[in-house]
Amino acid sequence: MKNRCSKVLALVGALALMMGSLTACGDTNTGSSVQGTPAESKVESSAAESKVESSAAESKDAQTTLSGTIQMSGSTSMEKLANALCEAFMEKYPDVTATAEFTGSGAGIEAVLAGTVDIGNSSRNLKEEEKTKGAVENIVAIDGIAVCLDPANTVADLTKQQLIDIYTGKITNWKELGGADEPIVVVGREAGSGTRGAFEELLEVKDACKYANELDSTGAVIAKVASTPGAIGYASLDTIDDSVVAAKMEGVEATAENIKAGTYFLCRPFVMATKGEISEQSELLQAWFDFVMGPEGQEIAANVGLITVE
Amino acid sequence: MKSETNASIMGNRKNKAVVETVAQIIFTICALFAILAVISITLYMILSGTPAIFQVGPMEILFGTVWAPTAAEPRFGILYVILTSIVGTFLAILLGVPIGILTAVFLAEVAPKKLAMAVKPAVELLAGIPSVVYGLLGIYLLGPVMYRLEKFVFADSTTHQFTGGANLMSAVIVLAIMILPTVINISETSIRAVQPGIKAASLALGASHIQTIFRSILPAARSGIMTAVVLGVGRAIGEAMAITLVSGSSVNPPLPFNSVRFLTTAIVSEMGYAEVGSTHRNMLFTIGLVLFVFIMLINVVLSRILKKGEVHR
Numbered sequence: 001m002k003n004r005c006s007k008v009l010a011l012v013g014a015l016a017l018m019m020g021s022l023t024a025c026g027d028t029n030t031g032s033s034v035q036g037t038p039a040e041s042k043v044e045s046s047a048a049e050s051k052v053e054s055s056a057a058e059s060k061d062a063q064t065t066l067s068g069t070i071q072m073s074g075s076t077s078m079e080k081l082a083n084a085l086c087e088a089f090m091e092k093y094p095d096v097t098a099t100a101e102f103t104g105s106g107a108g109i110e111a112v113l114a115g116t117v118d119i120g121n122s123s124r125n126l127k128e129e130e131k132t133k134g135a136v137e138n139i140v141a142i143d144g145i146a147v148c149l150d151p152a153n154t155v156a157d158l159t160k161q162q163l164i165d166i167y168t169g170k171i172t173n174w175k176e177l178g179g180a181d182e183p184i185v186v187v188g189r190e191a192g193s194g195t196r197g198a199f200e201e202l203l204e205v206k207d208a209c210k211y212a213n214e215l216d217s218t219g220a221v222i223a224k225v226a227s228t229p230g231a232i233g234y235a236s237l238d239t240i241d242d243s244v245v246a247a248k249m250e251g252v253e254a255t256a257e258n259i260k261a262g263t264y265f266l267c268r269p270f271v272m273a274t275k276g277e278i279s280e281q282s283e284l285l286q287a288w289f290d291f292v293m294g295p296e297g298q299e300i301a302a303n304v305g306l307i308t309v310e
Numbered sequence: 311m312k313s314e315t316n317a318s319i320m321g322n323r324k325n326k327a328v329v330e331t332v333a334q335i336i337f338t339i340c341a342l343f344a345i346l347a348v349i350s351i352t353l354y355m356i357l358s359g360t361p362a363i364f365q366v367g368p369m370e371i372l373f374g375t376v377w378a379p380t381a382a383e384p385r386f387g388i389l390y391v392i393l394t395s396i397v398g399t400f401l402a403i404l405l406g407v408p409i410g411i412l413t414a415v416f417l418a419e420v421a422p423k424k425l426a427m428a429v430k431p432a433v434e435l436l437a438g439i440p441s442v443v444y445g446l447l448g449i450y451l452l453g454p455v456m457y458r459l460e461k462f463v464f465a466d467s468t469t470h471q472f473t474g475g476a477n478l479m480s481a482v483i484v485l486a487i488m489i490l491p492t493v494i495n496i497s498e499t500s501i502r503a504v505q506p507g508i509k510a511a512s513l514a515l516g517a518s519h520i521q522t523i524f525r526s527i528l529p530a531a532r533s534g535i536m537t538a539v540v541l542g543v544g545r546a547i548g549e550a551m552a553i554t555l556v557s558g559s560s561v562n563p564p565l566p567f568n569s570v571r572f573l574t575t576a577i578v579s580e581m582g583y584a585e586v587g588s589t590h591r592n593m594l595f596t597i598g599l600v601l602f603v604f605i606m607l608i609n610v611v612l613s614r615i616l617k618k619g620e621v622h623r
Contacts, residue, residue, distance in 0.1 A: 076585075169471065183461065185474035190559070191380040192583035192590065207381040212473045212569050214559040216579040227449065228457065228474035 067095035068284045074101075074108020074121030077194045078270050080304045081141060082121055088300055089291055096284065109135055109273050118285055120273040123198070135273045139309055140292050141301035144237035144267040145199055146254040148225050148244035155179035157248040160265060164203050166232060169210035174230060187213040187224050187233035199234050202266055236305045237267075256307045270306065352602075359599025362386070362592035371596065377561040377571075379580065379590040386593045388576070390561050392600065395573040397564040398478060398553075399546045402485035406546075407539055409486070410493025411528075417494070418501040419523055437491030445555030448484045449476075452556065456480045460567050473569040476558035481570065484552050489542035496541065500534020501527060533616060540612040547605060550574035573601040 070089075072082060079102050086098040103111070105122040109130050112120030126137045147163065149156070155177045158166075165171040166184055175181045188211040189196035195218070200206045215221050218235045225233040226243035233244075237254060240246050246254040249266050258264040274281055278289050291297050298308040363371065366386045374387020413433070417426050457475035464470040504527050512526040513519070528535070550572070558569025559579050571579070577594050584591040 172468075172471070183472035185472050187474075190579045190583070191378070192580055192585070194583070197380070207378055210471060211560050212471050212558060213476050214569075214571075214579065216554070216559070216582060220555075223449070224474065224476070227453065230472070231474055 066093045066284060066287055068097075068282075070096065070098040070119065070284060070288055071117040072098075072100045072108070072119035072121055072272065073103050073111050073117045074119075074273075075105040075123035075270070076102040077123040077143070077198060078102075078121045080194075081270060081301060081306060084300045084304055085292055085297060088296065089288060092291070092296075093287070098288070112273050112275050115275065118274070118281075119288075122271040122273055123268055124271070125269055126271060126273060130273075134275050136275070136277055137269075138272050138274060138278060138289065139269045140272050140297070141270045141306040141309060142259055142267055143198055143270060144254070144256065144259045144264070144307050145195060145202070145234050146237045146240045146246040147249065147266065148222060148233050148235060148240055149247050150225055150227075150229055150231050151243070151245050152229060153179060153182075153245065155247075156245065157251055159250055160203065163249075164205055167203065167205055167209045180230075182230035185212050185228050185231040186210065187215065187221055187228075187231050189218075189221065189234075190214045190216045195234065195236055198268060199266070202268060237307065238302075238305050259307055260309075267307070270301075355595070355599050355602045358592070358595040359602075360596075362589055362596040365589050365592065366596075371593075372600075375563075377576075379584070379593060384589065386589070388573075388597060388600070390563050391571050391573055391576050391597070394478065394564040394570040395547060395601070395604070398482055398485065398557075398570070398572060399543060401478075401482040402489060402546045403539065403543060405482060406486035406489045406542060407493055410490050410538070410542070411497050411535060413490070413494045414497035414501055415523055415528070418498050419519070419527070433491050433494050436487075437495070441488065441549060441552040442555075444484050444488055445552035448480055448552065448556035452480050452483060463567065470567070471569070473558045473567065476556055476569055477567045478557065478564055478570045479566045481553040481557040481572070484556055485546045485549060488549060488552060489545050492545055493538045493542045496538035497531070497535050500531040500538070503534065504530045536612070536616050540609070540616070543608055543612070544605065547601075547608065548574060550578050554578050573597055573604070577601075 070086075079100075082100040082102075086100055089098050090096055100121070101117075102121075105124055108117070108120035109122055109126065110120070111117045113130070113133050113135055120135065123143065126135055131137070147158065153174065155174055158177070162171065162177060167186060167188070169186075171177065171184065173181065173183055186209075188199075188209060191214075193216075200209060213224055215224060218239045221233040221235050222239065222241065222244055225231040232247075237246075237256070237259070240254075248254070249264055252258050252263045252265075254264055254266070259267045272289075272292065274285065278286060281289075293309070301308055371386055371388055372392070373389050374385060375389050376385040376387045377391070378385045413429075417429060417433075421429065453475035455475070456477065456479060457473075459479075460472060460475065460477065464472070508526050508530050509522055512522040517525065553572055554575040557572060557575060559571050559575055560569040561571045561576075562568040564570050576597050580590070581594055584594055
């Protein structure tokens, strides 16, 4: 009898605890998702504004008078950069709320043109059509990708077409490219990786790549390429070390200088598009772009593995 | 002193009862943790694993062969992943269990005492090595060797995609080594636990030592050895860290020199970037659910087999 009682008690206790933890999870989830919606952040910001106005009357410090909301939406590839910038900006100006949503480059520009957000993030150059509608291309950083080869490889220069053929499985041996008789081991990143997305987008080989190795980190890619004769891989430009060789693309070396000069094709701009020139924007947005293009913002860009525009 | 404390507890009925109750409560609470963990894991797996089944469809998931979660038209077929886990585990058992059992026989029956004293700690050390170290050794030691073998085997092939040594074979070899300590330790214990009379009777009837081992001792230790195999299967099918480094992680049919993805590595490799709330992420949980069901099935089937064996004895 006593045994049965305690068994029942145990089960009930377990269930209760579990329910508690489950509902707790649910609560935090809804909490954070609500915070992300524009409505909520607007409410927050108006509250913040009124607070600032009262404090601004007392002390007229230029820095603390900045208040309001910056909303941006767009490229998923820019998630890391946008979040890092928002965080740092809000730390510098505590009365400002900066939020970013990640809906895709096209949707972001559409939103900024429609006026629903202040900034449209785009991980590609703006199209002529978008520019004529009033979108202005403000490049805040550049994402560069290097193709790395093992150090013993004699082929050190690839064309775009050769790279496409290698990654889609048309070329399978280095001798077809004038190198040694060595099979090509095609190394890449896992589905969902930003680097893989950018690489496949730039080569226009989305979903057509035939990988022999899909590794889940930049370090793993470089280690695999470094230790495997005939391997080819890709990684963010700033992560390439001496254990591998960065191949030339169409005769151009993979360096930050060449990317800025526009001669190295395996790169894409990170654009924060505005409707109209920056000088026509509100004081808050001008401060945002001063911050992003300034030393602090560019340091953040460098920290997340991007090439700075200055 | 000792007699005094004894007297105080034993002598006082009230104290004794309190100690008993408190101890029982502590035991119950401890047991609750395990139950709570099992129930919450099961519930969580089912809750988070089922949405994708409805979004994608069970047939497409279980029998689809294309895994392209981020494509414009995403595909979520995990047939090759499931097959890889089954084939990989089976091959690892095929390779690891005979070596393990024979090592156990060697340790328990054949080896001179001094040699056994040296081998035993080595085996125990093998069990303590973290799995990621097995993976690293796999990359640096096994990889180049396997790549040379691969180049030799497919020297004239025009269709084979070279993996650079990261393939099913490498993963199987690493898994086989990883299950060795489990198999060896449990088999050895069960061999040592065989009644000495059985061995003595066999030898007395004129059987040689080797005949005795294979005809009398091993059959008598069968249930313990089966337990060793079950635990080995469990370790092999659940292992992720080591094989994610040596299997290549592309979704391909489980052929020896193909780069393959296991159920475990499929979850690990894409969890980092799969968008929260997307079908892709839900699908990773579904893979977890499939793995969970697999392990449950294996446990149930093998424990049935074990019980049957015991009844026969």
